[in-house]
Amino acid sequence: MYDIAVVGGGPAGLSAAVQARARGKSVVVIGGDARDNALYKTRRIDNYLGFYGVAGPELLERFEAHAREMGVERRNGRVLNILPMGTEFYLAVGSEVEQARAVVLATGVVQAGKLPGEAEHLGAGVSYCATCDGMLYRNKEVVVIGRAADAPHEANYLREIGCRVTYVSPRPPEGLRPDIPYVQAGKLRVLGDRAVEAVQADSVTLPCEGVFILRPSMAPAELLPGLELEGNYIRVDRNMAASVPGVFAAGDCTGQPLQVSKAVGEGQVAGHRAAEYVDTLIQTG
C-alpha cells in the first residue's frame, strides 16, 4: 500500500509525486509509454521558465530523473479502474492491483470521444484490457485498435495466446509481429446487432467477435465512476481536489491552458494537498 498513487507520468504527475515525496510520503507513478506523453511529442518549448528552447523529450527526461532521485516508484501500465474502498483506493493495472490512501489523476489531455458503436458494445465484444479478456477470444477473430505506443505489444500478446488478430491504426505500428495483418485506417466504427460483428475501417469491413481499443489512458469518468466533470475536464477546486474525497487532479486533464508550467504548478498543489489528506487520515486513524 502506497500513501499516494499518481496516475500519469507527465509533468503534472511527476511534479505531484516529487512534492509528495518531499513531504515524506510513499509514492508510485503509474503511466504508459513515454512516447504517448504530450511533452514527449513537443519539439521545442520556449515558455517554460529557465529552459528557453528546450526539447520536449529532454525536459521530460529531466523530470523523470528528478522523480527517481526523490525516491518516486514507477510502474508501467494502463490504469483500468479506480475503486474507492473506505479510506483507501484500489487501482487495477492490467492483471495487477495497487493500493493507495490518496490518488492524483494526471492523465493528460482528454481523449477525443468514443468511436461510433463503442459504448453500445461494451461487454459485448468491446474491451480495453488485452490481459483481462484476451483468453475469452482464443481462436476467434479480433481487431486491435492501436492508439497507444505500446498497443503493438498487446496485439502480439493476443496473437501468442491464440487470438486471430488484425491491427488497425492511423500510422504504421512499431514492434508489431510480422504475422499480424495491419490495416491503415483513421475512420473507424464498431458494427454489430447485439454483439460485435465487425469493425469498419475506412472502406474495409473486418469481421470479428472482439475489438480491443487501446488508448494511452482511460477517460477520467470511466476510470472512476462518479467523478464530476466540467465539459471534458475533471472538476477541481483551488486545492486541486476532485469531487471524490482523497482524489486530486492536475495538468491537462483539469483544463486549459495545456502548458508545462501550469501542469507543474497544479501538480505541486495536488501533491501537497494529497500529502496533507494522507496525514489527516493517519491522525484520525
Add this chain to the structure above:
Amino acid sequence: MALIHLTEEAFDKATASGLSMVDFWASWCGPCKMLSPVIDGLARKYEGRVLVGKVNTDDQPGLAMRFGVMSIPTVVFLKDGKEIDRKVGVMPEAAYTAVLDANL
C-alpha cells in the same frame, strides 16, 4: 458458506431457485481482483438471502460461453435460474445492491 465457487455441473442446481449473483472472473484480470472484496462483502451481507457465486472463466469456459461473457469482470443476476440483469466491469457496491434489493 458465504460464497460458492461454481462449476458447470453445479451451476444450474445452485441457481435454480431464488436470487443469485454470479461473478465471472479470472486470475490474470486486475479489475476482477479489485472487485473481489466487494463480492465477498456482498456474500456476507446477503447471506441466506442471495446465492453469491464466482465462476473462474479459465476453469469453466463453458459457463462463460453459455452466458456470453465477453469481458471480465461480469456479474450476472439470476432469479429462479433466469438471467434478470448483468453488470459489466467494476462498479461501486451500490450498483450491485440496487439490483439485489430491487429483486428480493
